[in-house]
Amino acid sequence: MGMQDNTLLYDVCDLSFVYELGRQKVHALRNVSLQVKRGDFVCLAGPSGSGKTTLLSVLGLIEPLQQGTVRFEGRSLSEMTETDRNRLRRFHIGFVFQQFHLIPVLSAEENVEYFLTRQGVPKAERRKRVDEALETVGISSQRKQRPLEMSGGQRQRVALARALAKRPNVIIADEPTASLDQATGKEIMRIFAEQTRERGVSVIAASHDPMVFAFAARQIELRDGEVVSC
Numbered sequence: 001m002g003m004q005d006n007t008l009l010y011d012v013c014d015l016s017f018v019y020e021l022g023r024q025k026v027h028a029l030r031n032v033s034l035q036v037k038r039g040d041f042v043c044l045a046g047p048s049g050s051g052k053t054t055l056l057s058v059l060g061l062i063e064p065l066q067q068g069t070v071r072f073e074g075r076s077l078s079e080m081t082e083t084d085r086n087r088l089r090r091f092h093i094g095f096v097f098q099q100f101h102l103i104p105v106l107s108a109e110e111n112v113e114y115f116l117t118r119q120g121v122p123k124a125e126r127r128k129r130v131d132e133a134l135e136t137v138g139i140s141s142q143r144k145q146r147p148l149e150m151s152g153g154q155r156q157r158v159a160l161a162r163a164l165a166k167r168p169n170v171i172i173a174d175e176p177t178a179s180l181d182q183a184t185g186k187e188i189m190r191i192f193a194e195q196t197r198e199r200g201v202s203v204i205a206a207s208h209d210p211m212v213f214a215f216a217a218r219q220i221e222l223r224d225g226e227v228v229s230c
């Protein structure tokens with residue numbers, strides 16, 4: 001493998017983030033600096049309220065950059081246009097959440113295909129990607145079922161397939177196993193790990209769960225919005 005492996009996917013320097021609630025200010029992130037390489041598997045740890053979700057939201061371009069710098073593959077987010085940032089979020093970042101966020105009226109395969117359709121991916125290519133993603137997460141035989149007809153583990157597989165169908169550079173996962181039992185959670189983490197090894201996808205997962213830490217290559221611990229260990 002070539003130089004690509006040393007490319008920094010994220011280079012974050014002195015990132016701070018404040019929520020304003022009327023006159024009150026919540027300092028959710030304070031001078032956070034970290035780097036994530038291609039194929040890296042990082043776990044964000046720390047108690048509830050320590051800033052994990054906020055950090056993932058800024059890295060996923062869901063929340064705006066307020067203070068500090070974030071480079072994605074060498075490009076500073078603050079120097080990109082809004083169109084560039086939207087494209088980055090839509091095409092290069094896969095999201096997985098604790099509560100799956102599937103569309104209830106769509107089948108498993110339709111949930112995976114939906115975002116690709118919205119992105120304007122042509123039909124034949126969509127088919128190929130949907131088949132491949134469902135296969136990767138081991139849920140091809142349930143492809144016609146709707147979320148409510150599936151177990152939590154199956155739903156999270158569908159959500160993961162949806163993220164993978166984008167062919168993302170990075171998967172951002174917020175408490176991906178918190179709604180699952182340990183055995184099912186492990187299955188999900190195994191798929192994450194496989195993606196980092198075999199595809200060079202980076203994974204950044206927030207979790208309280210020591211089982212998740214065991215799969216990650218490294219752990220970054222947050223406390224009150226600050227990185228306390230790396």
Ligand SMILES: Nc1ncnc2c1ncn2[C@@H]1O[C@H](COP(=O)(O)OP(=O)(O)O)[C@@H](O)[C@H]1O
Pocket residue numbers: 019020021026027028046047048049050051052053054055
């Ligand atoms: N939308 C919001 N508005 C105001 N405060 C928020 C909001 N989201 C999170 N916070 C606050 O920001 C801090 C960090 O929260 P969060 O990033 O959700 O941490 P974690 O994911 O580690 O539980 C907490 O004090 C939380 O109450």
Ligand SMILES: [Mg+2]
Pocket residue numbers: 052053054174206
């Ligand atoms: Mg959170």
